[in-house]
Amino acid sequence: xxxxxxxxxxxALLGFxxxxxxxxxxxxxxxxxxxxxxxxxxxxxxxxxxxxxxKGLQMIFSDxxxxxxxxxxxxxxxxxxxxxMGLGLGGSKRLMDEFxxxxxxxxxxxxxxxxxx
Amino acid sequence: xxxxxILKVGQYLLITIQVDLHDKMILALQDxxxxxxxKTGARGILxxxxxxxxxxxxxxxxxxxxxxxxxxxxxxxxxxxxxxAVAITMVELGxxxxxxxxxxxxxxxxxLLNDILHRDEYAHDFxxxx
Numbered sequence: 001x002x003x004x005x006x007x008x009x010x011x012a013l014l015g016f017x018x019x020x021x022x023x024x025x026x027x028x029x030x031x032x033x034x035x036x037x038x039x040x041x042x043x044x045x046x047x048x049x050x051x052x053x054x055k056g057l058q059m060i061f062s063d064x065x066x067x068x069x070x071x072x073x074x075x076x077x078x079x080x081x082x083x084x085m086g087l088g089l090g091g092s093k094r095l096m097d098e099f100x101x102x103x104x105x106x107x108x109x110x111x112x113x114x115x116x117x
Numbered sequence: 118x119x120x121x122x123i124l125k126v127g128q129y130l131l132i133t134i135q136v137d138l139h140d141k142m143i144l145a146l147q148d149x150x151x152x153x154x155x156k157t158g159a160r161g162i163l164x165x166x167x168x169x170x171x172x173x174x175x176x177x178x179x180x181x182x183x184x185x186x187x188x189x190x191x192x193x194x195x196x197x198x199x200x201x202a203v204a205i206t207m208v209e210l211g212x213x214x215x216x217x218x219x220x221x222x223x224x225x226x227x228x229l230l231n232d233i234l235h236r237d238e239y240a241h242d243f244x245x246x247x
Contacts, residue, residue, distance in 0.1 A: 025171050026172075087210055095206065095210060
């Protein structure tokens with residue numbers, strides 16, 4: 001819930017439209033839920049990107065959970081190994097502009113997503 | 118834990134979700150609601166989500182489950198007041214709430230419930246005649 005509040009505040013300050021704010025907050029909810037379901041805990045980092053032409057918001061979710069064996073499969077809609085609906089990863093990718101996932105078995109998973117204003 | 122109040126109005130149960138939903142809250146709501154349907158014999162459930170800023174896949178799934186449960190207990194569910202930005206996001210996320218009726222606001226939702234229930238009664242009468 002703390003994540004949601006900070007994401008909302010920062011995305012509003014950056015000037016995202018209401019629809020895009022909603023998409024970003026929803027992606028944050030999906031990805032933090034993933035980390036909670038599969039790893040019990042995780043780290044969340046939010047950054048403002050500014051490459052002189054445009055501004056963006058980047059969120060990084062990292063956990064030290066079991067890791068994902070088959071990322072391609074995990075990205076598919078409807079695939080879930082836990083209690084989710086299996087939309088978290090693929091859905092978040094659609095809601096954001098950039099999506100990057102790194103995972104190692106036994107080490108954990110780091111997901112980085114970005115949306116540009 | 119904060120609870121979401123369930124109001125009984127005639128043969129309907131009304132729920133307005135005013136606060137950010139924690140997972141435990143919505144699961145508790147699902148439990149309480151199914152018990153209330155049986156206890157009161159309610160025929161319709163109206164869930165107003167106009168205060169919700171997001172509906173993620175978890176909340177969407179629970180709302181759909183509530184509707185399926187209610188259906189098995191002979192009650193119809195209408196979800197009302199979804200914000201436009203939430204609708205756009207849900208579609209992109211890939212959430213489909215099959216079996217859930219929707220209406221733009223609580224008033225339309227009540228009307229829809231009335232229509233559905235009267236249609237059912239009509240169908241019952243009709244099958245009784247034949």
